[in-house]
Amino acid sequence: DVKVTQSSRYLVKRTGEKVFLECVQDMDHENMFWYRQDPGLGLRLIYFSYDVKMKEKGDIPEGYSVSREKKERFSLILESASTNQTSMYLCASSSKSAGNYGYTFGSGTRLTVV
Amino acid sequence: AQSVAQPEDQVNVAEGNPLTVKCTYSVSGNPYLFWYVQYPNRGLQFLLKYITGDNLVKGSYGFEAEFNKSQTSFHLKKPSALVSDSALYFCAVRDMTGTYKYIFGTGTRLKVLA
Numbered sequence: 446d447v448k449v450t451q452s453s454r455y456l457v458k459r460t461g462e463k464v465f466l467e468c469v470q471d472m473d474h475e476n477m478f479w480y481r482q483d484p485g486l487g488l489r490l491i492y493f494s495y496d497v498k499m500k501e502k503g504d505i506p507e508g509y510s511v512s513r514e515k516k517e518r519f520s521l522i523l524e525s526a527s528t529n530q531t532s533m534y535l536c537a538s539s540s541k542s543a544g545n546y547g548y549t550f551g552s553g554t555r556l557t558v559v
Numbered sequence: 560a561q562s563v564a565q566p567e568d569q570v571n572v573a574e575g576n577p578l579t580v581k582c583t584y585s586v587s588g589n590p591y592l593f594w595y596v597q598y599p600n601r602g603l604q605f606l607l608k609y610i611t612g613d614n615l616v617k618g619s620y621g622f623e624a625e626f627n628k629s630q631t632s633f634h635l636k637k638p639s640a641l642v643s644d645s646a647l648y649f650c651a652v653r654d655m656t657g658t659y660k661y662i663f664g665t666g667t668r669l670k671v672l673a
Binding site (some may be wrong): 451485549 | 568593595600601602603604605608649651653655659660663664665666
């Protein structure tokens with residue numbers, strides 16, 4: 446069964462900490478995405494990547510960075526966590542050649558910053 | 560600008576009754592439309608998609624959706640709701656500006672009452 450795996454389901458971090466959220470996919474997908482989900486706001490795109498070592502800003506990149514050193518792994522980094530980054534974070538991947546098949550999502554990481 | 564609207568934050572329906580979750584879109588050209596479902600503290604799961612062909616699309620768990628080009632709508636339907644259908648539903652459209660991104664609505668919470 447193909448999947449997107451996010452390393453943590455729940456995470457609690459302190460304000461000011463550097464936080465790493467990891468996402469791994471086993472489908473050989475070129476495209477990977479990080480979203481945050483907040484009630485009433487839906488899914489907002491943080492960063493995305495269409496290839497190894499490539500990254501592009503989404504709609505809300507401030508306070509975040511990403512790393513894609515290998516095709517299967519896309520990491521989201523909170524440089525200095527703040528309470529307003531408490532949210533559900535969703536990773537997704539898709540294929541360039543089968544772009545009409547939509548995304549495959551991970552199970553999400555619920556991050557609480559205290 | 561390309562967009563997706565889900566006009567209802569919440570839909571309540573009695574078990575056994577038909578359900579409709581509404582979605583309208585605005586994109587240039589022919590749209591690629593998707594519905595996803597999210598259960599509590601989980602990622603989004605693919606339900607169904609419209610790319611081309613018949614306007615009535617059938618998907619997982621007995622759901623279907625009707626594409627209406629003149630009304631720019633893609634409403635999700637099910638003839639007989641189950642309590643287990645209670646979840647958060649997202650409509651999405653592929654960004655047609657040459658990227659691989661998808662644009663999501665804000666979500667509609669479906670509550671099926673026993």
